[in-house]
Amino acid sequence: MDRIRVAINGYGVIGKRVADAVRLQDDMALAGVADVVNDYRLQVAAQAGLPMHAAAPQAEGPMRAAGIAIAGGLAELLAKSDVVVDCTPKKVAAVNKGVYEAAGVKAIFHGGESHALTGHSFVAQANYASALRRSSTRVVSCNTTSIVRTLGALRTAGLLKRARGTLIRRASDPWEAHADGIVNTLVPEKVIPSHQGPDARTVIPDLDVVTIAVKAAHNSSHLHTWWVELTRATTRDEVLAAFRAAPRIAFVRSSDGIVALNSTVELMADLGRPRGDMWEVALWEDVLAVDGDQAYYTYQVFNQAIVIPETIDAIRALTGIEPDAARSIAKTDASLGLTRDFLRDHEIVRREEQTP
Numbered sequence: 001m002d003r004i005r006v007a008i009n010g011y012g013v014i015g016k017r018v019a020d021a022v023r024l025q026d027d028m029a030l031a032g033v034a035d036v037v038n039d040y041r042l043q044v045a046a047q048a049g050l051p052m053h054a055a056a057p058q059a060e061g062p063m064r065a066a067g068i069a070i071a072g073g074l075a076e077l078l079a080k081s082d083v084v085v086d087c088t089p090k091k092v093a094a095v096n097k098g099v100y101e102a103a104g105v106k107a108i109f110h111g112g113e114s115h116a117l118t119g120h121s122f123v124a125q126a127n128y129a130s131a132l133r134r135s136s137t138r139v140v141s142c143n144t145t146s147i148v149r150t151l152g153a154l155r156t157a158g159l160l161k162r163a164r165g166t167l168i169r170r171a172s173d174p175w176e177a178h179a180d181g182i183v184n185t186l187v188p189e190k191v192i193p194s195h196q197g198p199d200a201r202t203v204i205p206d207l208d209v210v211t212i213a214v215k216a217a218h219n220s221s222h223l224h225t226w227w228v229e230l231t232r233a234t235t236r237d238e239v240l241a242a243f244r245a246a247p248r249i250a251f252v253r254s255s256d257g258i259v260a261l262n263s264t265v266e267l268m269a270d271l272g273r274p275r276g277d278m279w280e281v282a283l284w285e286d287v288l289a290v291d292g293d294q295a296y297y298t299y300q301v302f303n304q305a306i307v308i309p310e311t312i313d314a315i316r317a318l319t320g321i322e323p324d325a326a327r328s329i330a331k332t333d334a335s336l337g338l339t340r341d342f343l344r345d346h347e348i349v350r351r352e353e354q355t356p
């Protein structure tokens with residue numbers, strides 16, 4: 001089988017992680033990465049031997065001057081690629097769409113772009129099949145991905161009626177905290193609902209969901225608190241089972257000392273995760289409460305990593321190399337090392353083995 005040749009345009013928070021993940025797949029090859037700057041991030045990538053490209057002609061000279069060996073421009077990169085993952089900042093990607101189309105290369109965009117850009121928004125467990133062999137899709141943002149994963153799990157179990165959530169968002173990513181952080185305050189979003197709830201409906205159209213978002217003065221990740229009306233009265237165990245049955249949701253417990261956002265950041269480092277990444281939604285098992293037909297729960301979204309497995313699956317869907325969503329998800333998760341319980345995954349596996 002020929003490997004899918006993948007280009008990454010924009011080597012920032014998301015681009016560098018997609019590049020790492022592509023290199024772990026046995027059905028993909030990294031054709032190269034492109035960017036327009038020459039700072040330490042690009043210099044490290046060049047030192048690691050990644051094929052580097054100047055995404056704009058004027059970027060090539062300064063990149064070379066910074067010691068970055070250049071394999072060509074964006075056109076050369078696209079010419080040797082089957083699919084490009086655009087990881088450039090908001091609004092830049094939309095301009096690139098015509099360039100990718102002209103080169104005849106399939107394209108994946110990210111959550112900074114609007115649904116209208118591609119007409120298709122992607123979360124693997126919800127709508128992989130509808131992305132098969134399309135020319136482009138948009139992997140939705142970190143928060144929207146978490147909403148689709150969790151509410152999608154309750155919906156699949158026939159339990160979801162309506163959901164209301166509050167999102168406490170990180171102010172900036174760590175690498176640019178010097179330039180784009182807030183200190184000692186909270187900034188409520190000016191519009192209710194915040195865009196994440198409506199955005200989740202670009203993937204699951206009939207979700208009854210409202211979100212309110214607040215930007216807080218930290219940079220590690222996002223915290224969501226949810227109040228969900230269920231279709232009927234049920235038990236805590238049934239709600240937990242619905243989450244456990246869905247991929248890419250992992251349980252954490254305050255009884256294990258995981259009591260705050262910084263706890264999982266430390267845990268990921270202790271587990272030896274690359275870049276300390278958490279690709280799963282971390283849902284507090286012992287905080288979840290169910291009262292009749294009402295469920296209440298809290299989870300953490302590690303924004304820098306959650307969309308990476310989705311992006312790998314989107315590459316398989318667009319190229320059609322794997323027509324089955326579950327098989328692609330399983331392959332991606334095994335290659336990255338996702339779990340459904342950071343401390344007790346072995347217990348879950350044993351329980352599943354015993355279930356007839």
Ligand SMILES: NC(=O)c1ccc[n+]([C@@H]2O[C@H](COP(=O)([O-])OP(=O)(O)OC[C@H]3O[C@@H](n4cnc5c(N)ncnc54)[C@H](O)[C@@H]3O)[C@@H](O)[C@H]2O)c1
Nearest residue numbers: 010011012013014035036055087088110111112142303304
């Ligand atoms: N940061 C997150 O937590 C996060 C999470 C989910 C989705 N996203 C989305 O992913 C996309 C990328 O975000 P990011 O956080 O990785 O951004 P980033 O700022 O970390 O990285 C963007 C990179 O693109 C480069 N770039 C700028 N203009 C370019 C051009 N014309 N051509 C090629 N490269 C160019 C920049 O130099 C930078 O290295 C956005 O759509 C964003 O909304 C971000």
